[in-house]
Amino acid sequence: MNKLEVGILGATGMVGQRFVSLLDGHPWFHLAWLAASDRSAGKPYREACSWRLRDAMPEGARHLPVHECKPGGAPLLLFSSLDSKVAGEVERDFAAAGHVVISNSSNFRMEPDVPLLIPEVNPGHLSLVRAQRQRRGWKGMIVTNPNCTTVGLAMSLAPLDRAFGLEKVLMTSMQAVSGAGYPGVPTLDILGNVIPYIAKEEEKVEAETQKLLGKLTDGHVEPGAFAVSAHCNRVPVEDGHTESISVTLRSKPSLDDLVAAWRSFRSVPQERELPFAPRHPIVFRPEHDRPQPKFDVNTEHGMATVVGRLRPCNVLQFKYTALSHNTIRGAAGAALLNAELMRSEGYLD
Amino acid sequence: MNKLEVGILGATGMVGQRFVSLLDGHPWFHLAWLAASDRSAGKPYREACSWRLRDAMPEGARHLPVHECKPGGAPLLLFSSLDSKVAGEVERDFAAAGHVVISNSSNFRMEPDVPLLIPEVNPGHLSLVRAQRQRRGWKGMIVTNPNCTTVGLAMSLAPLDRAFGLEKVLMTSMQAVSGAGYPGVPTLDILGNVIPYIAKEEEKVEAETQKLLGKLTDGHVEPGAFAVSAHCNRVPVEDGHTESISVTLRSKPSLDDLVAAWRSFRSVPQERELPFAPRHPIVFRPEHDRPQPKFDVNTEHGMATVVGRLRPCNVLQFKYTALSHNTIRGAAGAALLNAELMRSEGYLD
Amino acid sequence: MNKLEVGILGATGMVGQRFVSLLDGHPWFHLAWLAASDRSAGKPYREACSWRLRDAMPEGARHLPVHECKPGGAPLLLFSSLDSKVAGEVERDFAAAGHVVISNSSNFRMEPDVPLLIPEVNPGHLSLVRAQRQRRGWKGMIVTNPNCTTVGLAMSLAPLDRAFGLEKVLMTSMQAVSGAGYPGVPTLDILGNVIPYIAKEEEKVEAETQKLLGKLTDGHVEPGAFAVSAHCNRVPVEDGHTESISVTLRSKPSLDDLVAAWRSFRSVPQERELPFAPRHPIVFRPEHDRPQPKFDVNTEHGMATVVGRLRPCNVLQFKYTALSHNTIRGAAGAALLNAELMRSEGYLD
């Protein structure tokens, strides 16, 4: 397969940097084009970007020029990690101009004709793009991945919903600071502290989870018929959102049934062996004190959701802990896997 | 009122140090006697204790000798913060020998004839000590305060239960490291990390909350008729347990009704103006991002429970955040207020 | 003494907030006027300011309107904590318009006719303002305090220089994040990390220390005849700059002589009992592992410099550790003490 040239919108931010890092050496995609805010435009990437990842900036990216976020000269496929303040307009312009925009921004996620996609959870929702192009008259399209907090929740729920039927979900998150981008959370706000609020986060988690686990019917997604409630907190962790989750299921499975559902969970990305697909999308850890961000956040290169501490709940039916890497599985890696799914389905030919 | 001489069992640990600190200048009690493990016995306190509080060790305590944990020579009233491995036997010996033991240890909390007491929540439960003394043939008695995580939860629930009837409670804690004592949590375990497990904590929170909000009937406590489920997590915070709480109440109050119930909450300690009683046992903060340990943990000298972020819950009825100082309101301050209540009722004459 | 009305330039920043907090209840000064950037101007302080201190915003400041940084309507005495990008012009305008500007900004510190002042160290340098007004034709004046890192160093050196003559100083700092203001240091930069660089900090420390310990001769300050070298590092501490210091002195005192010099150090602020003067400007701690920010930063309300770990140095003569509160003694408290010294000398009549 020839490598497809790709670009990044918002290449200098935290998620943009993850895109640059994850695309380095990707077998299907070749990073050829970068765009960011006007302030950065015109500089080579190494100067425009305050690189914050532990791994060094890939050589191939250092010398790429940073463009303005305008369609001319950009490749067909674009990953977008633009701030939601500007993403709406920019992504629309690119889609209208014929580009496939794989967006990590929140702007279009809840639009009825825009796929909100986790390839393991709802690959079929991708077909919404037909209605999208028709209705909007776009030559291109927009496909989105969920919020970084939604991903771990929806991944851990998907096999339970499939096997036992989901009725109620109550989730409390303890979210890493990298989720807020860079400069993001000031040290003075979070060192030795917990902040029990993240703007618009709970609303996103609640709505997106229902869309992700909803059913595609007559060209639209019927939200999942279960209740979701989220408490979102920020904690002084660098990477990895930890979630304390209680659920009620429609049938009465045993604890072992849940573990089996998680451990056996495989889906389209695993079947097709997509490059970024984790072999085990959900890793269940039997230890009494796992998952933990320090030890588990990079499981399967940060693409797995790690669950553990499964036990009965006195109020709902079961409770457990889930962990997901917020800038890989919850952002750049999620978008990449979406692009891989799309290429495997012929959307990028 | 003459000052009553008091002692501390387990004086060198983190909670023991809080007792020493809080008793300094106390209007009703005079710290006259200290005991700790055999390793410390025989030394002056300043040498036996690796003092970890920010305020300096009170002058009056520096030169006190540390005794073994044996009844001879100890004053009538003893505060105990012994490790639960030894607290059972030691506290029993002291109570049998005629001492009033106000214990922060977990050993006796769930015994049917031992008061588990929050003076604002269930002051009437104190009368259980009559059955205790009779049944056990003790001249003294044991009175306990709840686990540091239970306190904030039970405080915030008490006015809701009183006014609207409690049906379901689901709580996720983010607990400070000082709750684990000293040396306690190794830095390598928690720096930049979350640990989703604290041994026996969830069981304690669930059982203690039902006992605290239970009804004293025929000389025993009938557990509260509501379901409680706890997820307990450790986070890199020094002091202050933050809790994300969802509740269902039996009646259908408004958000304003809940705020009013919290703000108007007063009980026996406030009526009697006990020295350690917070003027406002529950402080409601209207900001969208409070309470936070950094800013709110010392509210009312660490004796108030601070609540905020009240909003509807999609799964239960309401959700909110509560914060409580785990070594003051959740341990040493709790025991002190218990002692003040007891003195005001004549139990220490 | 009547309270003098005072104002703050840059009232919404971290140091501005410290000014507001420290002026609350001040016996000599009454906070009557606030100014900040144009973005804040026109709002009441409680809305313009993202308050970051643990103590609540003083009631008296909440309703004060925030003005633009222009002279009209401002009181005689102004504390300035403006960003150095704008401080130069603004402070000059106020001084020209007749105001006394007590500045924490770096812009004028090294001007030959501007006092760089620590009241305990070089109170006599205040007289430089005469030359300043004459030369510049100002009705007002500008007086500055040193950089937050310089203060602890210069305070700890002053009694050694006075008694034994200073020859060489080598200092490595471990600086708190509050020194960078708010939002200041991003969490992603410093959580679990050390940053061995703070822009322009080493140059400031080296030059300012020599000016502070220099001699006023013929209307100008002759820099101290000793060498100073600084390594400046950022560490994940909230408040309190810790400094590892090695010195060579001109005479050959004993370790005890140095301790005695520190412990007996008193100066004009102590003699005149200025309200913000620490009773002991330098507190020597004999423990083997002090000072530490956690325990010692608030010594004497954050106005003392705490020293410890004095021992011989194999390369220079002695080595020790010093600690100083960077936003109190190193910024707002420093400026306040400067103002108190000036009032006690009649400069504000």
Next chain:
Amino acid sequence: MNKLEVGILGATGMVGQRFVSLLDGHPWFHLAWLAASDRSAGKPYREACSWRLRDAMPEGARHLPVHECKPGGAPLLLFSSLDSKVAGEVERDFAAAGHVVISNSSNFRMEPDVPLLIPEVNPGHLSLVRAQRQRRGWKGMIVTNPNCTTVGLAMSLAPLDRAFGLEKVLMTSMQAVSGAGYPGVPTLDILGNVIPYIAKEEEKVEAETQKLLGKLTDGHVEPGAFAVSAHCNRVPVEDGHTESISVTLRSKPSLDDLVAAWRSFRSVPQERELPFAPRHPIVFRPEHDRPQPKFDVNTEHGMATVVGRLRPCNVLQFKYTALSHNTIRGAAGAALLNAELMRSEGYLD
């Protein structure tokens, strides 16, 4: 080359875990034997060890039984990371019984007939073992590596000493918590804090640096003829000791000369391409704010010393920052490289 069977003394501690991790897949050595305290003896490693590294425990080690620290049955070559309280006696027993003990413990480092070795710095000192065996009548031998703080200092000094002659060194360290082992530093001691003291550390750094850079003459090491002074501090960092270093050299090189000396530095391990030898023992970073533990600690798999911020010093001649991984280059990796050097010289045949 056949793989040589090796064992670990003190296999369950932090450095012991690093040995286990680094030996996994080693081309020359096969981990076949583990020993630890009596408390652990008799259990399989997976049960005896509270594994604290981010990478999972190697499969090959999980099932190995943990032995007592007694010679019978142990392989010829042993890595020791025993606590210094017991290392003296145990290592002596093993050496007397014919084992080659490569020790990370401090007990024998300063013995005149024991090599204190950094293969890049003083490979020739290895020949001291001849005198050792003769004098002590041992069939085996003991070879040591330096303290974790000494390594980065000595590595960065070695090429400067070789090229320009070292005269004076003043070093202030900011040390990671993993240097204190596990459980090691309590969170309550270091979260948001700096501790300006590490027991015996400064003495070790000063003496070891002089021995490492000393000259082997007549069968003993003449300490380097330069002065060294160390300030040692603990900071809330997980891995990586950062050091602010000032030096005076005997000749007058330029800044570029120093950079060239560092960059061109190669030694025996590089020439022989020992498996654990970093290709570049010293990596100079030209950025103004590097090295930093977060970004640079794992340079060359944690085996390089990273230096940066080179500039003139007003008191000594130059100053710079160095960073070294304290449990890899500063402990387990150091010992492994010593073993590789020894095998390449025929000491293990």
